[in-house]
Amino acid sequence: MGGGGGVAAATTVVESREWYLAAIAPENLPTSDHLKLRTVTVSLDYESIPDEQMALQLLLISVDPYLRSRITGRNDDLYLAQLPINKVITGYGIGRVVRSKNNNFSEGDIVVHPFFPIAEYCITPSDFVRKIDPTADISLPDYLSCLGVPGFTAWVGIKVIGNPDPGSNVFISAAAGGVGMFAGQLAKLKGCRVVGSTGSDEKVQVLKDEFGYDEAFNYHKETDFDAILTKYFPDGIDLYLDNVGGKMLEAVLNHVNKGARIPISGMISQYNTNPAEREGLKNLLNIVGKEVKMEGFLCGSFLNRFGEFSQQMEKYMKEGKIKPKHKIDQGIESFFENFVSLFSSSNVGKVIIQVAS
Structure with missing residues (x-):
């Protein structure tokens, strides 16, 4: 996974499937009435990207239980804001830069985004986005588990x-x-x-x-x-x-x-x-x-400790002292099924969706 590729330079508009919140789910397990998949068009034309932003292709997305608290319609015990109705939902993900109007990122860079739209393509600000070192010899799923x-x-x-x-x-x-x-x-x-x-x-x-x-x-x-x-x-x-x-x-x-x-x-x-x-x-x-x-x-x-954490965990991994285990499913369409599975004791390890390679 990872590496080059991406969208050819001549391509300016793509169809992108994305998961969005169709209705709030106050209690019980969410259903397909609450989270839905739709197809939208996304312009990847350089001129259509706002300054300092970039176009990303989603490669991997983490499936996490905290999303459940973001679709209740309540603000009583939240640590993250409620997601708006009819808007794309977000998660911790890895993507490839397709177009960039930010000098810190180049086309082909592989990046981690803690609020990645769960969409095959998106236009996003560069806030919170960080590059993955291609020479680090760490698999991409590990950035969503051990190092995520x-x-x-x-x-x-x-x-x-x-x-x-x-x-x-x-x-x-x-x-x-x-x-x-x-x-x-x-x-x-x-x-x-x-x-x-x-x-x-x-x-x-x-x-x-x-x-x-x-x-x-x-x-x-x-x-x-x-x-x-x-x-x-x-x-x-x-x-x-x-x-x-x-x-x-x-x-x-x-x-x-x-x-x-x-x-x-x-x-x-x-x-x-x-x-x-x-x-x-x-x-x-x-x-x-x-x-x-x-x-x-x-x-x-504790973000002030993230550098210390990354250094320690990377060392443990390379020494074989920390071992990850992933459940990786294929295709953005499988996101909802895997999200619901988090509440059924059916998974071992970190649940990840591979959207593209």
């Missing part, structure tokens, strides 16, 4: 906020997902004992065989969370990276040690539920008696 938002989220949660001592007991939920797979590996690199929860027996084996987890369990089978945490954490939990919230977080609060840390990067079990019907926690008082630090975080607040 999932890897950075895991790194902030484990290395910065959690910062466990060697020998600490670490628990990670949604452990076979895009964030969890790296969080567990990073905790192991710090000398911790790591246990993960995931949604199938197959993924339990992946956690132990491929990502180095000491133990893992299938939360669909082990539904008594207090009992299973007692089994795997007889000495209590020192660090819990929470990706799911709900009953799992409540159970963890019964097993935390004094001074435990709980970085919270997401609550996927609650994303499709009306706020008035979400599960509450009955044992929050535990964080007082055990002096627990529970902290929600956004990666955007």
Whole structure:
């Protein structure tokens, strides 16, 4: 993937398929009534591109659960603004520069964009766009996983906020997902004992065989969370990276040690539920008696550490200490199906769509 190619110089107008928000989805899983695919025409003529902007061809797009919060029509618990009706939706993506009116980018450059329109072609400002070094010997999907938002989220949660001592007991939920797979590996690199929860027996084996987890369990089978945490954490939990919230977080609060840390990067079990019907926690008082630090975080607040993160993760990858796992589907038309699959425990690793090569 990557490299040269692109649109021939004589081509000025292309047909581009794009995903857009047709209707808000306040609760439950979104359907094809909410997110739809349409075809538009995009002019790639140099004169039609505004100054300092560029035309991009989408190559790869990350499929992430946070999009669910951007199409609810609510602004109650958002960390990113609601997407407007009838506008193209965006995601973390990789593209090729087709035309450029910005001196920092040339035709053929491969770039990463955190708010890439999920469209085969687009015209975009250069804000937040950064070039990929073609000599770095890193595969393009890795820029959306290890070196992208999932890897950075895991790194902030484990290395910065959690910062466990060697020998600490670490628990990670949604452990076979895009964030969890790296969080567990990073905790192991710090000398911790790591246990993960995931949604199938197959993924339990992946956690132990491929990502180095000491133990893992299938939360669909082990539904008594207090009992299973007692089994795997007889000495209590020192660090819990929470990706799911709900009953799992409540159970963890019964097993935390004094001074435990709980970085919270997401609550996927609650994303499709009306706020008035979400599960509450009955044992929050535990964080007082055990002096627990529970902290929600956004990666955007740690961008000053992104260079440090990239340097460390790239080194770990080249040394074989961090291993990614991707589920790569083909074609922009597959985006919706893959997005909905994020909420069904059917995926292992980072979900990516390859739109072009």
